[in-house]
Amino acid sequence: MPKQRDVQAQRELLSNATWEVLADSGLPGLTLRAVAERAGCTTGLVMHAFPTKKALLLHARDLLYDRTAVRADAAEAASPDAFGALEAVLDCGSDGDADREESRVWVGFLAAALADYDLAERHRAANRSFLARVRRLVAACCPKWTDDRLELATKSLVSLVEGLNVLVAADPVAYPAEVRRAALSKALAELKPPDRSGGGRHSG
Amino acid sequence: MPKQRDVQAQRELLSNATWEVLADSGLPGLTLRAVAERAGCTTGLVMHAFPTKKALLLHARDLLYDRTAVRADAAEAASPDAFGALEAVLDCGSDGDADREESRVWVGFLAAALADYDLAERHRAANRSFLARVRRLVAACCPKWTDDRLELATKSLVSLVEGLNVLVAADPVAYPAEVRRAALSKALAELKPPDRSGGGRHSG
DNA sequence: TCCTTTCCGTAACAAGCGTTACCGTAGCAG
C-alpha cells in the first residue's frame, strides 16, 4: 500500500488557508487558486481533499465554529464564577489582531450565508449554540429571572457583542477596544443591579 | 439634438435593480447581467449609464445611505420629543418586509467593504453619520451627561441595533420583531432611569 | 531492485465574468 497521506491534516491546512484568504481578500477573493497558493500547493491537492469548492467552504465554516467554541470553553473554564465566565465568553472576540481577522471572516461567511442555504443553516446553528451558552451563563448569574427576562437579556447581549464585532471589523477607529470593553461592562452590569458584593473586573 | 435620455432616472433605476439583486442573490450573484435583467434592459445600457461596475456599486451604496437618511429624517420629524425620535430612528430598521431586504443589502455591502477601500470609506462615513445622529438625540434626552457617557451610550445603542439587524437578516426566527422591540426598549430605558414621567410607547 | 499503487502537480476545458466595439434604430431639426 504505497504513499499514504494524512487526510485530516490536509483538510485542516486547507481550511486554515481558506480562512486566511477570506480574512484579507474578502469573499470575492476566495478562489481555489488563492487558497492553494496560501496553503503552498496547487488546486490539484485542493480538489483531491475536497470534492468541490462548497465542501471546502462548509468545512472552513465548521472550523470557524469549532475555534470559537473551543475558545469559549477555555474562557469559561478559566473563570472562577459565572459572571467572569460570561464576561470572558462575550469578550473573547476582542483579544488581539487575530480576532479582528476572525470577525472579518465571520462577516464574510454571514454575507455568503444570505444567498447559500447550507451556509445559512450552519450560521443559524452556530448562533443558536452561542445563544444557548450565553443563556446558560446568564441563568447562572440570575437564577431567579423568568424565562422571558433570560431570553431578552441573552439576545440583547449577543446582539450587542455581534454588533460590536461587525462594526469594528469595518471601522476599528470608531470602535476601539476600550469602548467595546466599556459597552460590554455596562451591559453586564445590568445583570446584577441590586447586590454589589464584589468587583467582577480582575484588573484596573 | 436627437433622442435624449433621462440619465438620473436611469441611474436610479439601475441602482434599485442592483439593490434588489444584492438582496436576494447576494454579493456573488451581483453581476451586470443580473442587474440588467432585473432592470429590464441589457448590459449595454448599464455600461452607458455607469462607466464601470464599481461605479454602479458605489452609486447603489449611496442610494442605500440616502434612503436610510431620508427615513431617519422622517422618523425624527414625526416624533414629538427626543425620546420618541430616538426610538423611531433606532427602530426604523424593523418596519416590514422591505426592511429585512435592506438589512440584507447592508450586510452585503459591509462584506464587500471589507475588501474594497472605497466601499469601506462610504460605510464608515455612513455609520459615523448615524452615530452622530444618535448621539445628538441621546444628548437631547440626557443633557447633563458627560461626553464619555454620551459616547458610550451612543455606540452601545448603535451596536445593539446593528447587531440585531445583522442577526435577524440571517435568522429571522430566532430574532422576531417583538424581541427586537423589547431589546431596544430596554436599552432605551437606560437613558431615563431617575424620572418616569410618562409612557413613551404610543401603542400596545 | 523493481513493481505497483496511490498521490498530486500540470494543463486543459467550458462557463461566466467585466468590458469593449460596432451598428441598427429611434427621435428631433430642417
Added chain:
DNA sequence: CTGCTACGGTAACGCTTGTTACGGAAAGGA
C-alpha cells in the same frame, strides 16, 4: 419626408473561475 446624431442592443473579446483528465513521481511490498 429626409437627414443627422445620440442612444442602446448585440456580440464578441480577454480573462478568471470551478472543474476535470492525465501523467510523472514517490513510497511501500516482493
